[in-house]
Amino acid sequence: xxxxxxxxxxxxxxxxxxxxxxxxxxxYRGLTVAQMKTLRRALGTDAEYKVAKNTLAxxxxxxxxxxGLDDDLKGPTALAFVTGDIASAAKAIKNFAKENKALVVKAxxxxxxxxxxxxxxxxxxxxxxxxxxxxxxxxxxxxxxxAAYVFKAPLSKTVRTVDALREKQESAA
Numbered sequence: 684x685x686x687x688x689x690x691x692x693x694x695x696x697x698x699x700x701x702x703x704x705x706x707x708x709x710x711y712r713g714l715t716v717a718q719m720k721t722l723r724r725a726l727g728t729d730a731e732y733k734v735a736k737n738t739l740a741x742x743x744x745x746x747x748x749x750x751g752l753d754d755d756l757k758g759p760t761a762l763a764f765v766t767g768d769i770a771s772a773a774k775a776i777k778n779f780a781k782e783n784k785a786l787v788v789k790a791x792x793x794x795x796x797x798x799x800x801x802x803x804x805x806x807x808x809x810x811x812x813x814x815x816x817x818x819x820x821x822x823x824x825x826x827x828x829x830a831a832y833v834f835k836a837p838l839s840k841t842v843r844t845v846d847a848l849r850e851k852q853e854s855a856a
Contacts, residue, residue: 689739696735696743699764706792707763707776707803708755713785719761722786725775729767735760751797755790769793770809777807 700706711719711734723732735743737756744752765772773791780786791798791806798806809815 692736692739693743693746696733696740696762697746699731699733699762700743700747700749700792703764703766704794705765705769705772705806706749707765707773707788708752708790708792709761709763709776710758710787710789711761711785712759712787714783718783718785722776722779722783725779726763726772727767727775729769729775730763730765730772732761732763735762749792749795752790752792760789768812770806771811773803773807773809774811777804 707730714722719732719734726732737758737760740756740760740762741753744750744756763772763776776786776788780788788800788803790800791803793802793806810818
């Protein structure tokens with residue numbers, strides 16, 4: 684690779700590191716081109732999956748302000764630059780790795796913090812953003828319903844008491 688090509692590759696990787704909210708580092712040894720294409724499709728618009736030379740990726744990570752990935756950037760390395768839902772991208776990689784044992788998740792970076800392989804697995808086990816938002820909305824709706832019931836209870840109790848007094852007076856008369 685010519686020096687200008689290397690500089691351009693480093694600049695592109697640096698930009699990818701900077702614009703991504705998370706980066707997942709994987710080893711792809713043993714995967715075919717068709718399998719890699721399937722993985723890229725599974726990631727969809729949430730992430731971009733790139734094979735990178737380790738030395739260029741190390742330099743780009745340092746230029747982007749990410750430290751500590753040097754030990755994980757060894758062997759055949761591919762990086763998933765996540766710009767969308769982090770949990771969805773991690774889940775797609777986890778599901779693909781279940782079917783294709785050749786894909787190994789080595790590490791990750793989430794908003795500047797280093798993650799080990801176990802942390803990436805925990806991210807994959809999270810539900811998607813939409814599901815978490817729906818559950819939160821359900822909890823808030825239930826709380827509001829309870830509050831409305833509490834505010835309404837004294838009023839309906841007063842109506843029932845007045846109605847009982849009226850019936851008692853009518854029966855006494």
